[in-house]
Amino acid sequence: MAKRTSLLSSIAAAAVLLAAAAGGALSADLGETAQASTNGTLAATAGCGKAPTLSSGTRTISSGGQNRSYILRIPDGYDRNRPYRLIFGFHWLNGSANNVASAGYYGLLPLSNNSTIFVAPQGIDNGWANTNGRDLTLFDDISRQVENDLCVDTSQRFALGWSYGGAMSYAVACARPTIVRAVTVISGANLSGCNGGTQPVAYFGIHGIYDSVLNISMGRSLRDTFVRNNGCTAQSPREPSRGSLTHITTTYSGCREGYPVQWAAFDGDHTPSPVDGSSSPNDSRTWTSGEIWRFFSQFASTTPPTTVPPTTVPPTTVPPTTPPVTTAPPTTPPVTTPPPGEPGACTATYRTINTWPGGYQAEVTVANNGATTLNGWTVRLTLASGQAISSLWNGVNTGTSGSVSVRNADYNGTVGANGSTTFGFTATGNGATAPSGVSCTSP
DSSP, X not given: OXXXXXXXXXXXXXXHHHHHHGGGSSOSOOOHHHHHHTOTTOSSOTTTTSOOOOOSEEEEEEETTEEEEEEEEOOTTOOTTSOEEEEEEEXXXXXXXXXXXXXXXXXXXXXXXXXXXXXXXXXXGGSOOOGGGHHHHHHHHHHHHHHHHSOEEEEEEEXXXXXXXXXXXXXXXXXXXXXXXXXXXXXXXXXXXXXXOOSOOEEEEEEETTOSSSXXXXXXXXXXXXXXXXXXXXXXXXXXOTTOOOEEEEEOSXXXXXXXXXXXXXXXXXXXXXXXXXXXXXXXXXXXXHHHHHHXXXXXXXXXXXXXXXXXXXXGGSOSSSSOXXXXXXXXXXXXXXXOOOTTOEEEEEEEEEEETTEEEEEEEEEEXXXXXXXXXXXXXXXXXTOEEEEEESSEEEOSSSEEEEEOOTTSOEEOTTOEEEEEEEEESOXXXXXXXXXXXXX
């Protein structure tokens, strides 16, 4: 957060100049070929079913006659036959793709549970002036490269960013409404242009009521573009009072089905990480990542599965009520008499996934090294001093600091012989110190 705070004066200095130039920054034609290659009407991308050649990490790409770069994050256990959500995270002025990636793509990575491909592009001069549409061209080129190699759900493309990154996300919504399903703009303004800006895109705007860099009126103006485009009923959403240390999120009424508009105003300044009840922004405690993830994940996929759909499965393999219990295969006994787990077969392995100032993300793999199915597991570990779990998925925890136990969720308690499952969490504190006493037991 210190790095972001130090950027405020430079953002303010650039805002006036960029806003004045925004109207003419975009070229009239950004290339129909590029747009057609990622058209949202396609069911699945060319990368579906292919063995990928791309890998997570920094990638280089030729775009608009320049060498550009981006950071790619491919889900663990990537399945080439599964269409994944795709999210672009744009950095702020004088920030970088590495800043976005190291902070978990605005906190969405730890919430995604390996359901999403993430991209963090790098702006020229660490910004998004989008001169002659060059940054929209980069968006097109990266999309094409990723989707030609990886399996992307074309109805699940999203973009978000803070400050200058929010401005670039707004530019993408304006110019690529048939490409992106929804965008989130945090403390943004019209700094990267709005080429088009007449078609609906699901929109979530977040802004501080006393933003000293990009006044909240600038964020309201961006919001109102999509209030109109999405056919929503015009209104003046409630906003918190100065000193309340709260936020108010409003969902507009009357919007076209599938094109909601949300607006969250918070009692704070120019930050992507406001915390209710505190005047100190904090990446690991902010409410923004959770609300953004809920906004993005509400949109149902319209891409048909690439594997055999459930309706084609022969009836004898699915209905649990028609076959008598006596006909159940010996490897799937009735749930009332589950086979016991093999003593000592359950092991737990901890690893740190990401760290950022004041927090980190971790993952624990629960493995069954025995020959008998495990039916239920519990992992115990002791967090280092100063560490505390803030969110956890794929498990149910007891305790958040010190000695913590995590038992399986309802859906991942059964682990076959030589199989494994994982749970993950985000925590406050220094992630450099691994927990002690990591162990796993099974009934």
